[in-house]
Amino acid sequence: xxxLKAIELIGRSLATAVHEGGNDDARADVVLANTLTGFVETLxxxxxxHAIEHALSAFHPALPHGAGxxxxxxxxxxxxxxxxxxxxxAIARAxxxxxxxxxxxxxxxxxxxxxxxxxxxxxxxxxxVRPEDFGKIADNAINTMGGLFRVTHARSxxxxxxxxxxxxxxxxx
Numbered sequence: 523x524x525x526l527k528a529i530e531l532i533g534r535s536l537a538t539a540v541h542e543g544g545n546d547d548a549r550a551d552v553v554l555a556n557t558l559t560g561f562v563e564t565l566x567x568x569x570x571x572h573a574i575e576h577a578l579s580a581f582h583p584a585l586p587h588g589a590g591x592x593x594x595x596x597x598x599x600x601x602x603x604x605x606x607x608x609x610x611x612a613i614a615r616a617x618x619x620x621x622x623x624x625x626x627x628x629x630x631x632x633x634x635x636x637x638x639x640x641x642x643x644x645x646x647x648x649x650x651v652r653p654e655d656f657g658k659i660a661d662n663a664i665n666t667m668g669g670l671f672r673v674t675h676a677r678s679x680x681x682x683x684x685x686x687x688x689x690x691x692x693x694x695x
Contacts, residue, residue, distance in 0.1 A: 525562050526613070535551035540640070570598070572667070574683060576666070585651075594690040596632060597687075597689035610628035614627040656687040657680075657684065659687060664683070
């Protein structure tokens with residue numbers, strides 16, 4: 523309930539807050555979404571996406587956490603099409619794509635939000651991330667925050683992470 527409400531608020535107001543920093547209503551929605559997300563993370567956990575991004579930032583300290591999450595988001599969430607389809611459809615709808623019918627619609631909604639916020643051109647390579655670093659990034663994510671992957675049911679973390687990072691660096695599909 524809190525998660526979907528936070529996503530709904532972000533879908534409705536984040537782009538406005540980005541472009542119109544003085545818009546108090548949009549900023550209030552983003553603040554409330556952040557607060558609701560804090561409740562959710564306190565009561566449950568983060569996803570493995572955060573473990574991957576923290577590993578990226580560990581080797582590339584100039585990479586802001588939010589930017590890293592943006593750049594790996596589509597590759598990360600695409601791997602759940604088969605296992606969490608209904609949830610991804612619900613998230614797409616919460617983001618404002620009321621006609622969402624299939625899991626891929628979530629990535630479409632996410633891409634749309636990224637474009638509206640002018641962050642869709644971010645690339646891992648722009649922060650010095652290279653494919654030859656993926657092994658150590660995957661190892662770091664697993665060894666330092668591996669518990670987050672249990673939340674997302676990954677079976678073979680290293681193999682999955684390497685594939686995900688390859689997809690993320692190739693236009694973060």
